[in-house]
Amino acid sequence: MLRWTVVVFGAWCSQAFGQGIYTCVDAKGRRLTSDRPILECIDREQKELSSSGITRRRIGPSLTADEQALEDEKARKIQAEQFRINExxxxxxxxxxxxxxxxxxxxxxxxxxxxxDDVMATAKLGAVELSEQRKSLEAELEFYKNDPTKIPPRLKRSLEENANNQATQKRFVDGQIAEKKRINDRFDEELARLKVLWAQLATPATRVAPAPSGAPVPLPNS
Structure with a gap:
């Protein structure tokens, strides 16, 4: 800690030192005076006086590493908030x-x-076609209900493909429904903000009050 204080004090002196008188009240309540920044008052404000005793400037306390980190964090938050406001x-x-x-x-x-809606309409037509195809395949499947072992591999593949295609089509339609809601939510959010902005633009500027009755009216320059 002592080493840190000496390092900080050296850097602080190089910035603060000038031709003047330095004075402060230390932690013990003593008023100290010197021709250079006072080490005992590194943690508090000092005054630099001219030879006539007039205060030239006030020198703030030097910060420790932890204090500087806190100040840096505070500055970062202020900068982030300003960035948010600008955005x-x-x-x-x-x-x-x-x-x-x-x-x-x-x-x-x-x-x-x-x-x-156009995309969903096309997708729903595809879903209807798949449903009709399913009915046709199931009708063909009826011929083999007494002996499923005789179901042709082609029919099995067609039934499986149809089921997969219907599932894919349903996921696509569900995705479009979600996208429609997202679009409506976005426009609703925009509209809420726009109503405030439009109202601000529509607010008339403050007008100058008319002159009191009987007050002289300035004439235009001739």
């Missing part, structure tokens, strides 16, 4: 630029949802 402002500007009013926002939502 939020940037996103707000981008939102307003893309959606100047609710009509534009509603239109883009409708386009995005229509694209999902």
């Amino acid at each position: 939020e402002k940037r996103r707000d500007r981008a939102l307003l630029s893309r959606y100047p009013n609710k009509t534009v926002h509603d239109k883009e939502r409708a386009i995005a949802l229509t694209q999902i």
